[in-house]
Amino acid sequence: MKKIVLLLMSVGLLVACQTGHIYDEEETTYTQFVNPFIGSGGHGHVFVGANVPFGFVQLGPSQVTQGWDWCSGYHYSDSVLVGFTHLHLSGTGCADLGDIAFLPLANKEQRTDKFSHMHEIAEPGYYSVHTEEADVQVELTATTRTGFHRYFYPDANPQLLLVNLQYGTGDGDVVLGSSLHQQGDRSIAGYRFSKGWAVNQRVYFAAEFNKPIKSLEQDGDNFSVLSFESGSEPLMVKVGISAVSEENARLNLQTENPGWDFDEICLKANDKWEQQLRKIQIETGDEVARTIFYTSLYHTMIAPSVFNDVNGDYRGSDDKVYEKADFTNYTTFSLWDTYRAAHPLATLIHPEKQRDFAQTFLKICEQQGRLPVWHLMANETDCMVGNPALPVLSDIVLKGFDVDGQAALDAMKQTAMVDSRSIGLIKKYGYIPWEKEPTNETVAKAMEYALADDALARVAKKLGDDEGYEYFYKRGQSYRKYFDPATGFVRAVDVNGKFREPFDPIKVIHRADDYTEGNAWQYTWLVPHDVKGLVSLFDSEEAFVTKLDSLFVVEGDLGEEASPDISGLIGQYAHGNEPSHHTIYLYNYVGQPWKAAMRLREVMTTLYKADPDGLCGNEDVGQMSAWYILSSLGLYQVEPAGGRYVFGSPLFNAADVQMGDKTLHIIAHNNSADNMFIQSVRWNGMPYDKSYIDFADLKQGGTLEFEMGAYPSETFGVAPESRP
Secondary structure (H helix, E strand, C coil), X not given: CEXXXXXXXXXXXXXXXXXXXXXXCCCCCCHHHCCCCCCCCCCCCCCCCECCCCCCCCXXXXXXXXXXXXXXXXXXXXXXXXXXXXXXXXXXXXXXXXCCEEEEECCCCCCCEEEEEEEEEEECCEEEXXXXXXXXXXXXXXXXXXXXXXXXXXXXXXXXXXXXXXXXXXXXXXXXXXXXXXXXXXXXXXXXXXXXXXXXXXXXXEEEECCCCCEEEEXXXXXXXXXXXXXXXXXXXXXXXXXXXXXXXXXXXXXXXXXXXXXXXXXXXXXXXXXXXXXXXXXXXXXXXXXXXHHHHHHCCCCCEECCCCCCCEECCCCCEECCCCCCCEECEEHHXXXXXXXXXXXXXXXXXXXXXXXXXXXXXXXXXXXXXXXXXXXXXXXXXXXXHHHHHHHHHHCCCCCCHHHHHHHHHHHXXXXXXXXXXXXXXXXXXXXXXXXXXXXXXXXXXXXXXXXXXXXXXXXXXXXXXXXXXXXXXXXXXHEECCCCEECCECCCCCECCCCCCCCCCCCCCCCCCCCHHHHCCXXXXXXXXXXXXXXXXXXXXXXXXXXXXXXXXXXXXXXXXXXXXXXXXXXXXXXXXXXXXXHHHCCCHHHXXXXXXXXXXXXXXXXXXXXXXXXXXXXXXXXXXXXHHCEEECCCCCCEEEECCCXXXXXXXXXXXXXXXXEEECCCCCCCEEEEXXXXXXXXXXXXXXXXXXXXXXXXXXXXXXXXXXXCCCCHHHCC
């Protein structure tokens, strides 16, 4: 049974739609464990506001951008509102979106307002805040493609509303064109075209009000003030959003939110979150860890975002409109981050989305000539290095999801054989000589290309393309060119094969060094596709372990010009940035999984917190959270493609993971803060002697049991045949 919790605020009105099940012995709600403010302070950059899972619309508060930590448009340290905007990013390292801002006003000259966290509520599908100058109680909820606002003004005050088409998140946002016009006495429509991180961003909107517009006054091209009758009845506005047209924005609105029942839409949004969060049910007595877990799961489902209208229409990467698509098109692909854990997690709990992700990739390739790198609002930002769509698409193919394997292979080959983004140098030299690449970051680029090429090679092998397999497998081995046996680090190499001098494995010059948001200590381990090959480059397995041990204890000054992304440091291990995310699990590959267990527990319990500054780095569109989810379950996919999940140290006593129509039961017997070491494993009741398990087994469902203990096992995961 559900209930709406009514909050009586100082204005004496109904102001909140909070949902929750009345507790009984049969059912528990999971939305109650989500705290959307986690990661909204510090450098987390997460979205705060109302949305539904994977929704196009993220409706929430936006503030004046004051630098890098306002990438989502909101930072917990701030108290000034520009308005409530319909599109946001979550956890990115670059700012954009923040389109179509609405702000209730006290007077027609007002352009911003203030608020206090004391009068702010955020939960899945709902956001509420009380503005100070206008003295208005604001409530927001959303559907996939629409936003719903409810404003309670003081009875005697005029109900004034600002529509701001000037504002966009980020200092580089430029309005290329905008329009707002009234349609009848209760609706407006228009568009905002802008150039920011996405250089050709088109957003159309159609809005309807629950009462007639008394007047509409425009202040320049981008500001309009609407006035409505005063009184105790709240002002409500529904806004449809589209990247295609005003007509489609209106169609989205009429289809998804035809009525005026705010509480009903709020409940439906909450229910959508509830159904998704219930895909993983954990058993734990640690309420803080439970909150961190379900908030993390919530954060993994803010994006990728649906990017077509209710009729299937979407704007393609070539700026053309494609009508009535037979798949769900998506946007906001932070692939350099998410190929590592967010997408492998999605293959477990969102199998129904894999075909649509793959189709989106293939259509992008058709439209722009290559697979996406970092795709946003039909724009290729080319942010970050490598070919990160290749491991994601390869993983989908290798795991047997419904996708045209040959079409995927062709798209990957096409992408891997362009001459841009340093690939021409790889084709010519077999690696990237640092003096031939004016933008540098050559080591990071080459390491990322190597693992992507290896992912491609695996698909070629699966489909019987022997020539393609041999060629791209060889390119996947190019990481070896960068390894310097004298120092034990990967280093930049010139056209003559000599290592670049001078060399400092710690100091970093952001965007002008040999590495991307990292140093040699962090990038030396970026060979997740061939860990045994990496180990073989050291004098011995013992030398590899000694070097890996050192990673977590070596101290040093990164330098004044280091990227702020290099955060969450344990020695030189940087959990706040993605290249390090697989590194702890490398201990399993050398038969020492107990060392991984200690470091994993350290990261999970010290670098994730249940407060606004709860993330040690950018959320990066779900990657930071996905790492926590998988690791706390005791599983992590190290190899970028193929589905080998390495065991770590399960944080919870038990978990049920719903994978389509199958369920994975995970049980950690004798688990506790002290008992962090796996002693033995059983799979479906039978002894299991490996320190990893394949996706092919997991997808069938079953029971995975860990026996935990306070001391490292002398046998678990030690023997060479037990290692991944």
